[in-house]
Amino acid sequence: MNVIDIINNRQGTAFSFEVLPPLKGTGTQNLFSTIEQLLEFKPRYVNITTHRSEYVYHEVGNGLVQRQRIRRRPGTIAIAASIQQKYGLHVVPHIVCSGNNREDLEYMLLDLQFLGVNDLLVLRGDKAKEDASFQPTGDGPAHATELIEQINKFNDGHFWDGSVIKVPGAPFQYGVACYPEKHEEAANLEADLLALKKKADMGAQYAVTQLFFDNKKYFRFVGMAREAGINIPIIPGIKPLTKLSQLSVIPKTFHCDLPSDLYAEAVKCKTDEEIKQVGIEWCVNQCKELMQNGAPSLHFYTVSAVDSIARIAKQIY
DSSP: OOHHHHHHTOSSOEEEEEEOOOOTTSOSHHHHHHHHHHGGGOOSEEEEOOOOOEEEEEEEETTEEEEEEEOSSOOHHHHHHHHHHHHOOOEEEEEESTTOOHHHHHHHHHHHHHTTOOEEEEEOOOOOTTOSSOOOOTTOOSSHHHHHHHHHHHHTTBOTTSOBOSSOOSOOEEEEEEOTTOOTTSSSHHHHHHHHHHHHHHTOOOEEEEEOSOHHHHHHHHHHHHHTTOOSOEEEEEOOOOOTTHHHHHHHHHOOOOOHHHHHHHTTOOSHHHHHHHHHHHHHHHHHHHHHTTOSEEEEEOTTTHHHHHHHHHHHO
16 A cells, blocks of 8 residues: 555545654654654654755864764654554655765665665755755755656666666655745746656656645646646645744745735734634635545644644544
């Protein structure tokens, strides 16, 4: 059973969510607490993000600074295996171009096969903070389509260098990301849809959207995708407002607009608790409309929003 099977065989709208691996050295207690808060809503699958290493700078005396590359959130594959073993949930780790060369990616695929994990979300990933634009690592892929090409080659029984895999495992199936308000680097929405169509034509079985607050933009995007010949399920990605600071942070970080009605209510709020309630009410109505119009699944982004998501899920599932 893979995500596409879960979607195609669902009764009603499936519930799923995304979690982050814990920060280095902090243990898994908070992560497992997040999952346990949402278990009652019968999640059909759980995504686990992955995060590239980054440079940090340390003073070493005499005016000298040492640059060191660290990973603040290691363990995507291990966390996926742990969630699968501890809770029996279907897991979907993210695999990204960002920060990985071809050999790194190949070993990730091997490790996942050994663990019996064969569902992936395939992404380019973010650029390094120190770079003006995305730069591949060594011979690593520069675009999600190049990573898909490597996965397809692996599925066909060949390593990236062309050598034969003597005992091929179960092939990987995968989804990709999409952007109802277009990717920040895309020239326009039509160009972004061409990129999504290429991923679908190469084998992506579904797409998960960047978070959005305006259902009209999701419905428009799905309609345009269908007109462009993209027929894979498009799963809405959902995140409720929970903090006053998000009024400026979310549009800047995720390149999405806040609808005028939502913004008008949000700016009246004086505390995080007030805006959290506004976020819950908006999200409940947003989700109900998506469900009524046949959304295949609702995929929730849990960072800073677990309590809100639990309250929302109680009202819609």
